[in-house]
Every structure is written in C-alpha cells, then in structure tokens.
Amino acid sequence: VTHRVVIIGGGFGGLFAARHLRRAPVAVTVVDRTTHHLFQPLLYHVATGILSEGEIAPPIRSVLHRQRNAEVVLGEVAQIDLAARVVRSNVLGSELATPYDSLIVAAGGATSYFGHDEFALDAPGLKSIDDALELRARIFGAFEMAEREPEPAARGPWMTFIVVGAGATGVEMAGQIAELRRHTLRSDFRRIDTSAARIILLDGRPQILEGFDARLAERAMRELGRLGVEVHLGARVTGIDEHGVAVEGAGPELQRIAARTKIWAAGVSASPLGAQIAAAAGADLDRGGRVKVLPDCSLPGRPEVFVVGDLMSLNDLPGVAEVAMQSGIHAAGQIRRRLRGDDEPRPFRYRDLGSVASISRFYAVVQFGRIRVGGLLGWLVWLFVHLVFLTGFKNRVSALFHWAISIFGRARTERAITIEQVHGRRVPTAEAQIGESDLGR
Ligand SMILES: Cc1cc2nc3c(=O)[nH]c(=O)nc-3n(C[C@H](O)[C@H](O)[C@H](O)COP(=O)(O)OP(=O)(O)OC[C@H]3O[C@@H](n4cnc5c(N)ncnc54)[C@H](O)[C@@H]3O)c2cc1C
Numbered sequence: 001v002t003h004r005v006v007i008i009g010g011g012f013g014g015l016f017a018a019r020h021l022r023r024a025p026v027a028v029t030v031v032d033r034t035t036h037h038l039f040q041p042l043l044y045h046v047a048t049g050i051l052s053e054g055e056i057a058p059p060i061r062s063v064l065h066r067q068r069n070a071e072v073v074l075g076e077v078a079q080i081d082l083a084a085r086v087v088r089s090n091v092l093g094s095e096l097a098t099p100y101d102s103l104i105v106a107a108g109g110a111t112s113y114f115g116h117d118e119f120a121l122d123a124p125g126l127k128s129i130d131d132a133l134e135l136r137a138r139i140f141g142a143f144e145m146a147e148r149e150p151e152p153a154a155r156g157p158w159m160t161f162i163v164v165g166a167g168a169t170g171v172e173m174a175g176q177i178a179e180l181r182r183h184t185l186r187s188d189f190r191r192i193d194t195s196a197a198r199i200i201l202l203d204g205r206p207q208i209l210e211g212f213d214a215r216l217a218e219r220a221m222r223e224l225g226r227l228g229v230e231v232h233l234g235a236r237v238t239g240i241d242e243h244g245v246a247v248e249g250a251g252p253e254l255q256r257i258a259a260r261t262k263i264w265a266a267g268v269s270a271s272p273l274g275a276q277i278a279a280a281a282g283a284d285l286d287r288g289g290r291v292k293v294l295p296d297c298s299l300p301g302r303p304e305v306f307v308v309g310d311l312m313s314l315n316d317l318p319g320v321a322e323v324a325m326q327s328g329i330h331a332a333g334q335i336r337r338r339l340r341g342d343d344e345p346r347p348f349r350y351r352d353l354g355s356v357a358s359i360s361r362f363y364a365v366v367q368f369g370r371i372r373v374g375g376l377l378g379w380l381v382w383l384f385v386h387l388v389f390l391t392g393f394k395n396r397v398s399a400l401f402h403w404a405i406s407i408f409g410r411a412r413t414e415r416a417i418t419i420e421q422v423h424g425r426r427v428p429t430a431e432a433q434i435g436e437s438d439l440g441r
Helices: 012-020 038-046 117-121 127-149 151-158 166-183 215-229 272-281 321-339 376-389 395-406 419-426 429-440
Strands: 003-008 026-032 071-073 077-083 086-091 094-099 101-104 107-109 160-164 198-203 228-232 236-240 243-248 257-260 261-266 269-270 302-307 355-360 365-369 373-374
Touching: 003 012, 003 321, 012 026, 012 101, 012 321, 012 365, 038 127, 038 166, 101 272, 101 321, 117 236, 127 151, 127 166, 127 419, 151 236, 160 166, 160 257, 160 355, 166 198, 166 215, 166 228, 166 236, 166 355, 215 228, 215 355, 215 365, 215 373, 269 272, 272 302, 302 321, 355 376, 365 376, 373 376, 376 395
Parallel strands: 003 026, 003 101, 026 071, 101 302, 160 198, 160 261, 198 228
Antiparallel strands: 077 086, 086 094, 107 269, 236 243, 243 257, 355 365, 365 373
8 A cells, every 4th residue: 555645735845845755655645725836935026016926826736747646635724633644624615534644744834913913904914825916906006096195195104115024024025115116116107206105114123134144134224225215123013003003112203103005024923733733742832833843853752743844843943945845855755764664763954055135126135154145146146046946947937037027127017906906805705794794683
C-alpha cells in the first residue's frame, strides 16, 4: 500500500515539501482553502497596481501538474484527528475526510490586530488576494473621491494614507503609494494635485525594518524621507474607524489623524490549526500561537506529524519564506528517509539567505551575513531574488514586463477597480443581512 502524505497548505512550506516528495514512493495530497499558491512578498505590487493577481498566484494544481504522485484538493481544514490520522476539510458545505500516514501542517497564519479585530473593517491587512484587491480599490478609489470633492478642505482625508507597521511590508507599501501619487497618477487628474497626498507610516517601535541592521534601517528612513513619506516611530495606534486613526505617543498634533485609507501591516497571527493540534498532542505554543516542534520539525509525541513554515516555532526562527521552504523540504526529507528505513530524526538547520526590502524604484536594502547593501545594487539583488522565486516561467516573463513598464514608464497596468471592491468588507454579507432583518422583526 502506498504511503499517504497529506500536506495542509500550498504556500511556501507546503509546496516545497510536495515538490521534494516528487520521486518518493508516496501519494501526496495537498489540501488548501484557496486554489492558488500565493507569493505573499509581492502582494503589495498587486495592491498598488503594478502586477496582476494571477502573476503572483498560480493555481496549485497547475504548479504540480507534472508531479504524477501529487493531487490537490480544495477545502478549508477544520479538524485534524491525530488519533484516527484523518484530516477533515470542507468547502461550500461539501465535507471530505482525507486519511494520512504522514502529515505536514503548513497552514501559515493570518493578519493579527492584537485583540482589536474591529480594526479589520477599516484597515485591511495584506495577507491574501482579497486583501490586495480591496486595498488596490481603496487606494485608487480614494483619489477618485478626492477628485469629485468640490470643497478643497474636504479632500484632505481622502488624500491621506496611513500605513500601520513599519516592517518590510509597511515600508514597501508606503514607498509604492508615494511613487504612485508623485509619478503615475499626477497627469491623470484635473482638480487635485495627487503629489500633495500625505503618506504616514506609523510604528510603536523605535526603528523601522525590525530585524534589519540599524544602519540599513537609517538609510531606508532617508529614502522614505526623500519620497515624502512621514514616518512616526514610538506611535501606538489605539483606534481606527472609517474617518481616521487615533494615535498615542507621536505628539499632540497626531493624536487624531483624519484619513480614509488605512493599511494594517503590523501583525501576523498563527493559524488556529496550530492550537488545535498542540492541544491534542500536549505540545506547547509560543507567544505568537505557533507550535513548538521538536528539532526535526515534528510534533512532540507524534513523529508522523510535521509543522513547518510560519506555523512552526523552532529556535526563534523568523516567519519568512526561506524558513518555510527549507523546513518544508526538511519534513519531506524526514519522510523519505523513514521510508528507506532510517528512523534517526535529523535536526532542521536553517541556512540564512538574508533579507531584502525594496523602498522605491532602484532603491532596496539587503543584508546577507556580514554584507549590507543599500541603493541600486540592493534593488538589483531584490529584482533577481524575486524573479528567481516567483513561481512559473510565464509569470516571470510577464512580471518582468510589468516591472519594466512601472520602472521606465512610471505607469501601472493593473488599475481596474470596482465600487464593490472599494466598499470591501463594508458590503453586508448575505448572513449579516438575514441577521439584521431578524433584529428588525
Ligand atoms: C505582505 C507580506 C510580505 C512578505 N514579504 C516577505 C519577504 O519579502 N520575504 C520573506 O522571506 N518573507 C516575506 N513574507 C513572509 C512569507 O510570505 C511567509 O513567511 C511565508 O509565506 C510562510 O509560508 P507558509 O507556507 O508557512 O505559509 P503561507 O505561505 O501563508 O501558506 C499557508 C497556506 O495554507 C493555506 N491554509 C491556511 N489555513 C488553512 C486551512 N485551515 N485549510 C486549508 N488551507 C489552509 C493558505 O491558504 C495558504 O495557501 C511576507 C508576508 C506577507 C504577508
């Protein structure tokens, strides 16, 4: 009987695990609640109109179509039965039980609002295609609203963009909106001067780009200053609503900022599947809700179950794509070795390939070992790394084409938005409507 490997999640961890099993005598099933393998590091290029969502999110089944021992199942995993070795998933009321001999849990995480889930309504995160399309609509839609506003004074809140969280995602997002308003949109509008839009980047910590060398962060700060981004550190966001943001610690004039567009780039929480399996196996969670695994990435007491990527807590490794890929490959390697009769668990050793954040056209910061690079050279490294890791040859060619348009022509091809997207999460769902009419009765 063929050994069955079920992989939950077709992100970086899950996909690299699946690929590493392509020559193994196993039957692989990848279960994901979306149909696509999402390249999250480029979501901000979708949110700011440079790339299309298809370029960063190829279908998982097409990525694996040549891998004969792999199948892909659409479904949200609601329960993992560790004792019966079954994964239960459902989608649109259709339920499915998928049995396994080995399991790799690579379910990643979601946006965390640090206990303020109500912020989600007015400040989308940047974690999914839906988030990116909603943000794109909100950003381009805000300029449209400012243009039709007859009172110049009333345009201010539409022309103010707040990014909460100055990690790589927040910095990259702020830089892109800055370039958009100064170059791409400037000649398209008649009443407003788009270059006058304010971009405010807020963070509670004392430095931007946490995890980066302080000197590189300093260089990135200067580049943001050149782009006209207002950066406020030590600024804690205490409230967000439709009209603006309440801030503590950034001075009296910033206690309340009127802004219609808010972007939450501040936190990530682990998938609830982590807490579920940790409770069932008696394993611990770290402060971020990630599962503390054994050195070989397996769940304590359950050698047939591996947790990898953003959901894994091991040696304080950061939640980055490279950790996910390498830990996915490691878990797959453990399964292959066991099938060859080698039961000796091997510890996962992470090879740090460095970090990169691009601030603007031709400007990125890179750190790799002792090497620190900023500016054009850093940007070329950024371009190379993203081209290499973007999934699919066609996507690479097409992304390169779109990058060339945005870099040399300052234009952005992906600017189609709909009013429904602008409303985003404010559109009442069918369930909410039923709830409201129930209340009315
Ligand atoms: C905006 C952004 C920018 C980033 N930039 C960088 C960067 O520049 N460099 C870098 O190294 N890292 C970056 N990261 C982090 C990197 O993307 C993650 O570390 C990486 O994606 C983690 O991989 P993963 O496989 O663990 O999880 P993910 O890639 O999140 O994949 C998880 C998969 O599991 C699926 N899933 C989740 N729950 C369920 C369920 N219950 N049932 C079925 N399927 C489920 C999801 O649909 C998803 O496909 C960025 C992240 C974000 C959000």
